[in-house]
Amino acid sequence: MSDKIRNIAIIAHVDHGKTTLIDSIMKQSGMFRENENVDVCVMDSNDLERERGITILAKPTSIQWGDVRINIIDTPGHADFGGEVERVLHMADGVILLTDAAEGPMPQTKFVLGKALAQGLKPIVIINKIDRPDGRPEEVVDEVFDLFVALDATDDQLDFPILYASGRDGWCVKELEDDRKDLSPLLELVLTHVAPPSAEYDKPFAMLATLLDSDPYLGRCLTGRVIQGRAKVNDTVKAMSLDGSTVETGRLTKLLMFEGTDRVPVKEVKAGDIICIAGLSKASVADTICNAELMEAVVSTPIDPPTMAVTISVNDSPFAGKDGKKVTSTMIRQRLLDEAEVNVAITFKESDGRDSFEIGGRGELQLGVLIETMRREGFELTVSRPKVLYQTDENGVKCEPVEEVIIDVDEEYSSTVVDKMNRRKAEMTDMRSSGVGKTRITFLAPSRGLIGYQSTFMTDTRGTGVMNRLFHSYQPCKGNIPQRRKGVLLSNATGQAVAYAIFNLQDRGIMFVSHQDPVYEGMIIGEHSRENDLEVNILKGKKLSNVRASGTDDAVTCTPPVKMSLEQMMSYINDDELMEVTPNNLRLRKRHLCPHDRKKASRGAAS
Numbered sequence: 269m270s271d272k273i274r275n276i277a278i279i280a281h282v283d284h285g286k287t288t289l290i291d292s293i294m295k296q297s298g299m300f301r302e303n304e305n306v307d308v309c310v311m312d313s314n315d316l317e318r319e320r321g322i323t324i325l326a327k328p329t330s331i332q333w334g335d336v337r338i339n340i341i342d343t344p345g346h347a348d349f350g351g352e353v354e355r356v357l358h359m360a361d362g363v364i365l366l367t368d369a370a371e372g373p374m375p376q377t378k379f380v381l382g383k384a385l386a387q388g389l390k391p392i393v394i395i396n397k398i399d400r401p402d403g404r405p406e407e408v409v410d411e412v413f414d415l416f417v418a419l420d421a422t423d424d425q426l427d428f429p430i431l432y433a434s435g436r437d438g439w440c441v442k443e444l445e446d447d448r449k450d451l452s453p454l455l456e457l458v459l460t461h462v463a464p465p466s467a468e469y470d471k472p473f474a475m476l477a478t479l480l481d482s483d484p485y486l487g488r489c490l491t492g493r494v495i496q497g498r499a500k501v502n503d504t505v506k507a508m509s510l511d512g513s514t515v516e517t518g519r520l521t522k523l524l525m526f527e528g529t530d531r532v533p534v535k536e537v538k539a540g541d542i543i544c545i546a547g548l549s550k551a552s553v554a555d556t557i558c559n560a561e562l563m564e565a566v567v568s569t570p571i572d573p574p575t576m577a578v579t580i581s582v583n584d585s586p587f588a589g590k591d592g593k594k595v596t597s598t599m600i601r602q603r604l605l606d607e608a609e610v611n612v613a614i615t616f617k618e619s620d621g622r623d624s625f626e627i628g629g630r631g632e633l634q635l636g637v638l639i640e641t642m643r644r645e646g647f648e649l650t651v652s653r654p655k656v657l658y659q660t661d662e663n664g665v666k667c668e669p670v671e672e673v674i675i676d677v678d679e680e681y682s683s684t685v686v687d688k689m690n691r692r693k694a695e696m697t698d699m700r701s702s703g704v705g706k707t708r709i710t711f712l713a714p715s716r717g718l719i720g721y722q723s724t725f726m727t728d729t730r731g732t733g734v735m736n737r738l739f740h741s742y743q744p745c746k747g748n749i750p751q752r753r754k755g756v757l758l759s760n761a762t763g764q765a766v767a768y769a770i771f772n773l774q775d776r777g778i779m780f781v782s783h784q785d786p787v788y789e790g791m792i793i794g795e796h797s798r799e800n801d802l803e804v805n806i807l808k809g810k811k812l813s814n815v816r817a818s819g820t821d822d823a824v825t826c827t828p829p830v831k832m833s834l835e836q837m838m839s840y841i842n843d844d845e846l847m848e849v850t851p852n853n854l855r856l857r858k859r860h861l862c863p864h865d866r867k868k869a870s871r872g873a874a875s
Contacts, residue, residue, distance in 0.1 A: 273338075275339045275359060275542060276339070276360055276364055276462055277343055277384075279357075279363050279365055280377060280380070281736070285366055285436070291435075292436070293331060294329065328342075329528060330528070333455045341360060343380070356479070357384055358493065358568065362391070362458070362463070365393050365412075367395055369397050369400055372407070375736045377415070385419050385422075392457060392458070393428050394430075396433050399434050433454070464540065465493075465539065468539055471496040472561050473562075474494070474496050474556055477556075477557060486522055486546040488551075489545070490545050490553075491544045492542070494540060496539050497538075497559070500520075507551035509565065510555075515555055516551060518548045520547050522547065523536070523544075524543065526542065545557065552609050552610075575657055577654065580600065580624065580649050581625070582648075583850065585650075585857060586762055586788040587855075592646045603642060608627075631737070632838060632839055635838070636834050639651060639838075646851055648849065650849070651849060653838070653843055654839060656669055661742070666744070667743055667744055669739060670713065670742070671713055671737045672710065672712060674735075675710075675711070676733065677729050678707075678732055679707050685728060688724065691750065696710070717749045720839035721839075722835075754799055755795075756794065756795055756801050757779075757794035758791065758804065760805055765782065765783060765793070767826055769804075776802065777794045778794055779829045781829055790863075791857045791858075792845065792857060793806050837854055844869065846858075
């Protein structure tokens, strides 16, 4: 019966504790044996998720509470992966909105809550991390209510229940003074507050495909919610696109349901179930999988368009092919096409010569995660500086993406941050003290001006500032924004860097390479202390002779080189530069490696 099922999604800003809360729910529901060794953040199964401590892919799980099956969907908290959140909300009948007891509602809280309210879902609000010493739960509740009002919530949605919790310690309470035992108040509230899925068993089978992944044994697997009817293993179904046209016809070779972190085979599924199917080779996300007699596709909410893009092309450096096995444009093209099919927030466009590809996404982090994933799969490629995607409004005015930026900094650094943001054509909309010597500043800033600002921001705030960004709207172009950085130091030859040369070049700028690192002509080996680019000999060793004099043999001491992450490198480069990505190395280089070619290109750009 459908009243024995509840489907909920957990939504929140990044690092507010969604995955940790699900860990505690699964432990308390009896999903694991008493002697079983359970990882922290068990839902973050992807290597990159574990390394970065964030959720990238939405994943369903299921627990049994009494005689009711509760399907829970863990969603990403970072704005760059908002496409995942938009899709999975179709599978839920209710949402748990998690808010940090100290930070309060943040940009992504606003984004995911707006999507949930627009679909008519009634949230349960949890004020999490209540044991934080700087927690301010009563004020955060007021801020959450104000956010609901600002997002035009209905009277029903405004009547939301509130719980106070510590997901890490595994307890929640209705009132702050209640005994702090376990999470049963939350699970009981889910049963009473979240409506069971509507179950029309007598109608033809239909499900909306929401997530797509690949299994080495089952092939392509589509996850989604059964909207109506029933289905059994080996039933014949068809896949329909949003416009109602048939994509393919096939059989349901496997039906799987979720139990904890596992997918368990079942013989039959029915309306309200969240399931995974195998057997279809062309059906994709947003397609309707249904009986042949059904003629109308299930309506799906359109996904917000990408705001940023990078150009990916074949690695043509002198070291090409030394690290990776997948180096041809055909391999890169197929991998990017596969990604665009699985991830609806990614767009794919190829150049006329089919040797470079433009990949659009929500931000630098999402594009960086894609490139890092390809790198680990053995691909070699070059990546351009990110660029924003412009649009033209109905009056023919060129518009660019603008983001809402919320910055939390120590009061002493606030004037520096405001000055730097103003130079990037940002408009300050709010500034308030958030207690404990902290200031919260809100800006509307063009995405173009924020490319590469993260590293400058961390330097300006001595690593103590927190910056959160969220797409706001398209607005008329803000004009020229000055570029951020000084010139670069370029290697003038190919070989291995020498400590003696690095030592003598240190007063020219900051170095990116260390002793015996392989370098090539046109490769960026450091940042110049002045505005111009400078070619240097990083291979120059000390001349050997049999003459020794006191004071001439100084010890060579090299300052440790600056090591940037993939996203930092991507936003550091200028338009005439590229990032070389291989399985074992990340390098920066000029687009034209030969100095004569660079001069020709600069003359052409000037004219």
